[in-house]
Amino acid sequence: MDPRQDYRDYLWAPFTQMGDLAEEEPLVIVSGDGAVVTDNLGREFIDGHAALWLANVGFRRPEIQNAIAKQAEQLSWFPSFGGMSNNIAVELAKRLVMLSREEEMARVFFSSGGSESVETAIKMARQYFHLQGQAQRYKIIARRKAYHGVTYGALSATGVTINRRLFEPLVPGFRHINPPYCYRCPYGLMPEECQFECALELEELLLFEGPETVAAFIGEPVMGAGGVIIPPDGYWQTIERICRSYGVLLIADEVITGFGRTGEYFGGRHWDLKPDIMVFAKALTSGYLPLGATAVRKHIFEASLGHWGDGREFRHGVTYSGHPIACAAALANLDIIDAEALVTEAREKGQYLKERLATLERFPVVGHTDALGLIARLELVQDKKSKRPFPKEDLTGLWVSRQLLKRGIILRPLGDVISFSPPLVITREQIDKIIDVLSDVLLVLSGE
Numbered sequence: 001m002d003p004r005q006d007y008r009d010y011l012w013a014p015f016t017q018m019g020d021l022a023e024e025e026p027l028v029i030v031s032g033d034g035a036v037v038t039d040n041l042g043r044e045f046i047d048g049h050a051a052l053w054l055a056n057v058g059f060r061r062p063e064i065q066n067a068i069a070k071q072a073e074q075l076s077w078f079p080s081f082g083g084m085s086n087n088i089a090v091e092l093a094k095r096l097v098m099l100s101r102e103e104e105m106a107r108v109f110f111s112s113g114g115s116e117s118v119e120t121a122i123k124m125a126r127q128y129f130h131l132q133g134q135a136q137r138y139k140i141i142a143r144r145k146a147y148h149g150v151t152y153g154a155l156s157a158t159g160v161t162i163n164r165r166l167f168e169p170l171v172p173g174f175r176h177i178n179p180p181y182c183y184r185c186p187y188g189l190m191p192e193e194c195q196f197e198c199a200l201e202l203e204e205l206l207l208f209e210g211p212e213t214v215a216a217f218i219g220e221p222v223m224g225a226g227g228v229i230i231p232p233d234g235y236w237q238t239i240e241r242i243c244r245s246y247g248v249l250l251i252a253d254e255v256i257t258g259f260g261r262t263g264e265y266f267g268g269r270h271w272d273l274k275p276d277i278m279v280f281a282k283a284l285t286s287g288y289l290p291l292g293a294t295a296v297r298k299h300i301f302e303a304s305l306g307h308w309g310d311g312r313e314f315r316h317g318v319t320y321s322g323h324p325i326a327c328a329a330a331l332a333n334l335d336i337i338d339a340e341a342l343v344t345e346a347r348e349k350g351q352y353l354k355e356r357l358a359t360l361e362r363f364p365v366v367g368h369t370d371a372l373g374l375i376a377r378l379e380l381v382q383d384k385k386s387k388r389p390f391p392k393e394d395l396t397g398l399w400v401s402r403q404l405l406k407r408g409i410i411l412r413p414l415g416d417v418i419s420f421s422p423p424l425v426i427t428r429e430q431i432d433k434i435i436d437v438l439s440d441v442l443l444v445l446s447g448e
């Protein structure tokens with residue numbers, strides 16, 4: 001039986017227009033090795049997107065497989081509720097605190113993925129102010145084009161309009177400012193005349209809302225699913241300064257940017273960011289098992305301290321918080337990141353990818369390319385000079401990604417932005433192959 005038919009007949013896949021799948025070929029992957037995955041027909045693909053921004057150590061790593069098997073034999077699961085836990089969750093919490101010493105994280109709270117960990121961060125921020133008699137400080141400011149997940153709190157922070165519309169009304173108290181999208185600056189400015197107007201918008205909004213009503217600002221150090229938007233130096237420093245001067249908590253959503261992706265261990269380090277709360281998921285286990293974590297600085301944690309029965313404890317937590325098998329996978333994954341210096345690898349190979357991508361700007365249909373470590377973007381345009389996009393209904397980004405797939409390359413379209421986020425173990429030869437194939441497709445799209 002061809003699993004592609006069962007896909008069409010039984011699965012309801014996320015973010016997928018199932019109606020068109022009757023005529024299309026769904027891709028069903030059955031194995032992976034390094035940066036390469038193989039489908040049910042035996043066809044190989046270079047996975048230029050690390051599955052979903054996360055297979056940082058690559059596929060088929062016996063170190064993680066063995067850690068999972070060993071832990072499953074020892075203890076399948078035990079909860080962390082009510083004064084209990086399991087030794088592996090405790091070990092991973094300590095490891096994450098050590099890893100985030102620069103950011104001064106003091107405590108780690110586990111969940112099962114990114115959305116839940118964002119949800120956790122938002123609730124922590126609201127509870128923090130509640131417990132200090134400032135219940136009116138509940139608003140959360142995020143950015144348009146931000147992606148923070150799909151559960152209601154995380155979705156309310158998300159600024160990708162199409163993800164929000166059909167699920168309204170969303171959670172009250174969320175506001176959005178413009179993103180640092182320099183290629184299409186919302187203020188029509190050139191970098192040399194920019195005073196970080198999009199960051200200063202935060203201050204404007206705070207004054208409009210009343211800073212005493214705002215709990216937190218949340219942002220991805222590099223915006224991912226909204227189109228891989230890499231902020232200019234000075235942007236995050238401005239945001240952080242504004243948060244500090246108005247007593248607003250800063251939440252860094254490191255779900256994509258954590259664990260080496262950008263060429264720093266955490267993405268915020270490029271700008272010396274010192275968030276109050278950090279959110280991790282995805283590459284925490286490189287996808288071997290689902291796991292998310294929310295780390296906080298001391299003051300956030302200490303605000304909840306008291307005694308049984310006083311109701312100050314954090315009354316939040318999913319059943320699988322601190323799942324020992326997932327935590328064992330994470331520990332083995334973090335060992336690999338260290339042992340193979342994958343953060344440095346991401347920085348060096350990212351520079352190579354950035355240079356190779358820049359050569360594609362020779363095509364009239366390529367408006368912009370950029371990269372930071374091994375996260376990168378290529379924006380397609382119909383007219384380079386005016387930056388006029390292709391008509392939306394042409395689905396040009398989707399067309400490009402489908403052409404690449406036919407030629408053995410997986411890259412994701414985010415509208416007309418082609419995004420790159422390969423495993424950090426990708427080789428330079430595999431990067432070359434991606435660029436060569438992409439170049440062939442861009443040649444066709446350019447009508448040359």
Ligand SMILES: Cc1ncc(COP(=O)(O)O)c(C=O)c1O
Nearest residue numbers: 113114115147148149220255256
């Ligand atoms: C920055 C960011 N935050 C949160 C999430 C949500 O994570 P999950 O899909 O694991 O719920 C994502 C997912 O892509 C993300 O990119």
